[in-house]
Amino acid sequence: MKRKTAIPVTIFSIVVVAIAATLTVNKKKIDAANQIVDRSLIPVSVTVSKVTNQPMTINLTLPAILNPYESANISVQTPGIISSLSIDKGSRVAQGEIIGAIDMRVARLNLDAAQLNSEKLKEDYQRTKALYEGNAASKVNSIDTKYAYENAGIQVKQIKQQIANANIVAPISGIINARNLRAGEFVNPGMTIASVVNIYQLKASVYVDEADVYQLHLGETATVTTTVLPGQSLTGKVIFISPQGDDNHNYQVDILLDNRTKPMLKAGTNVNVSFDFSPKGNVLQIPKIALVDDHQRPYVYVINGNRAEGRYITTGADQGEYIQVTNGLKEGDEVVVSGQINLQNGSLITIVNH
Incomplete structure (x- = not known):
């Protein structure tokens, strides 16, 4: 009985010793792994x-769309029937050019009548003035005839101005982009008869980040390129730098481009605008x-x-x-x-x- 009991005890002791030995070896490995290694001498x-x-070479390139440098609506100040209109879509006009007129035949008749009346009142005033100076007319009569004469002169000037305002004049130089009315139609003051755009000069607007906008100045040049003119570049000039940025801290910069090229570029064309920020x-x-x-x-x-x-x-x-x-x-x-x-x-x- 004693011999049978000793065998399990011996086996248990051997297992305990093996586990202890294993733990000791593992602890040594862990301690070795955790030991701080001086790497300052390792290249x-x-x-x-x-x-x-x-x-x-530093270039800032931004996309833009070409717009007319200026555009305007053509209208009149005098109501009436359009008697003549010598423009159509695509017509080229110069600033101040008379391109049509409002029918002023009645106004010219009124002008003739007003001028005759003014001449009569002038004679009346001169006669009454002479009588007043000779004590043959009262001061009141002299003043009344003078007032009537001056008022007639004002009426003549008003009718002349009305006739002058009847001319339909191009407000800017450019190309007629739209025509809304024809000769024979009635027009009121402020109604748009036609629209004109100036594409002899074009404007490209880009939005420049605040990190770059301080490097730009009015009058500086910019290079403009477009896929419709491969291999060509045009030179523009900075004409406006916005004093206030948008919510994204971008600032509008406008570039003016001379458009007397062959072929002439059209408004709405996609372009790239490049600024040279290269240090000297x-x-x-x-x-x-x-x-x-x-x-x-x-x-x-x-x-x-x-x-x-x-x-x-x-x-x-x-x-x-x-x-x-x-x-x-x-x-x-x-x-x-x-x-x-x-x-x-x-x-x-x-x-x-x-």
């Missing part, structure tokens, strides 16, 4: 790029990927012997994959462009692209 593999000093001369520049993201200011790692030196820099304009450096670096410096995530100031490095 970090990086790739670098040199700071270059060369020209940088050569500028220091580095790849954008050299900038370290986790810093509030532009920050790069510069190679100093076999170590990486962290440095704050000042940046300027950017073009594609490159950005201008205005302070903090010099030509020929080498900056880290990959591997920055494993670096800190003073880290040992190994350059893999030398």
Whole structure:
């Protein structure tokens, strides 16, 4: 009986010892894994790029639609029947050109009558004035005849102005875009007889971000291109910069374009407007990927012997994959462009692209 009891006890003891040994080995492995390793002496593999000093071309290109520089409705101030109208869609007109008239035959008859009446009243006034000066007429009679004569003169001027206003005049130079009435139809003051657009000059409006709009000034040139004129570019001029931005901090900028080209562009054409923001001369520049993201200011790692030196820099304009450096670096410096995530100031490095 004693022998049978001893066997299970022995087996149990062996299992306990095995478990204890296993736990001890595992603990040693865990402690070894958790031991802090000093990596400051382990070089970090990086790739670098040199700071270059060369020209940088920067163009801001924005889409736009061409619009007429100006447009206007043609109307009259005098009501009546249109007696003549010498325009149609597509007609070209010059500012101030008489293109039609309102029938003023009755008004001219009224003018003749008013002029005759004015001449009669003038004679009456001169006769009464002479009598008054000779004490043969009262002062009241002299004043009344003078008033009647002057009032008749005013009526003559009013009828003449009415006749002059009967001319239908083009308010601007351009091309007739629409005609709403014909000769023989009645027109009231303010009614639109026709519409004219000036496309000898066209206007393109673009919306420029506040980061770029401060680089633009009135009178600056812009390059305008369109797919309808492949291989050609036109030069426009900035004529307006909005003093107030929209909710997205974009500012309207208008460009005036001379449209005396062959072929003449049409209003409504899609174009691209480009502004040249290129710095003058050569500028220091580095790849954008050299900038370290986790810093509030532009920050790069510069190679100093076999170590990486962290440095704050000042940046300027950017073009594609490159950005201008205005302070903090010099030509020929080498900056880290990959591997920055494993670096800190003073880290040992190994350059893999030398």
